[in-house]
Amino acid sequence: MRRLLAALAAAVVLSGCTSPTDAPADDTKPSPSATSTPTEAPAPDPGPTPEVGECHALSMRQAVAVVGRTAPVACRRPHTAQTYFVGRLDLTTKSGFTRRVDSQAAQRQMSRACTTRLPRHLGRTPRELRLSMVRAVWFGPSQARAEAGADWFRCDIVAVASPGALLRLPRRTKGWDGPLMCATAAPGTRGFRRVGCGAKHTWRAVATVDIPGRRLPTRGAVAARMDQVCRDVAADATDDLDLMWSQESPTREQWAAGQRYGICWVPA
Numbered sequence: 001m002r003r004l005l006a007a008l009a010a011a012v013v014l015s016g017c018t019s020p021t022d023a024p025a026d027d028t029k030p031s032p033s034a035t036s037t038p039t040e041a042p043a044p045d046p047g048p049t050p051e052v053g054e055c056h057a058l059s060m061r062q063a064v065a066v067v068g069r070t071a072p073v074a075c076r077r078p079h080t081a082q083t084y085f086v087g088r089l090d091l092t093t094k095s096g097f098t099r100r101v102d103s104q105a106a107q108r109q110m111s112r113a114c115t116t117r118l119p120r121h122l123g124r125t126p127r128e129l130r131l132s133m134v135r136a137v138w139f140g141p142s143q144a145r146a147e148a149g150a151d152w153f154r155c156d157i158v159a160v161a162s163p164g165a166l167l168r169l170p171r172r173t174k175g176w177d178g179p180l181m182c183a184t185a186a187p188g189t190r191g192f193r194r195v196g197c198g199a200k201h202t203w204r205a206v207a208t209v210d211i212p213g214r215r216l217p218t219r220g221a222v223a224a225r226m227d228q229v230c231r232d233v234a235a236d237a238t239d240d241l242d243l244m245w246s247q248e249s250p251t252r253e254q255w256a257a258g259q260r261y262g263i264c265w266v267p268a
Contacts, residue, residue: 047069051086056071067139069139079169084173086154100146101146113153133167137158181205187203203246204266226247
């Protein structure tokens, strides 16, 4: 909602000294006065609107922020994010109130739009992207810019290189394969870290298993559901009769964020 802020300057009258009452009339001079003209303050600046194809040099901390506009960089320069969709935020409720940009409703709108469009941008299925280190991140304007009229949101593609670090992206990401998901140790062990398969690794993710239900089942129930699928993909991945595999269940935080599947891992 655009709010116009107007500042009116008060009129200031400067009065000079008047002539004595017994002075001749023609010697009397009018009192000088000056009045300032009311002026309007400039309207708040909603800022520029992002464009599809813009590149950004984001840190991991900037990538997980949901509000704010970072300045784009030339895509020929090193960058870690690229905008693949720009949408319009709906911040008005049915009752006519205005939502904040960081409200849950606004975040759901951005999350749904960005996650459903990323597979289309890359030409891959959502299930294939589960085994990738490529992610969608989204941003809206600051609250001050939103109040000035900015109603955009942008979807960026990023690739996680390792915990806390983003991978440098190519100049064009449309149709990009992106790095697959590997790990430095077996899931659940102390040395486990997700990395792109281009980095040094000892395990790789090979399949995912959907977990139904509104609430996260017990660890035993998840393991029982995943066991046969992971066993089968491990058998397909090696000719060794002594099969090894690992099953990674979603954490409560991952489940709450929408990850409703577990991951099957095999030694690399």
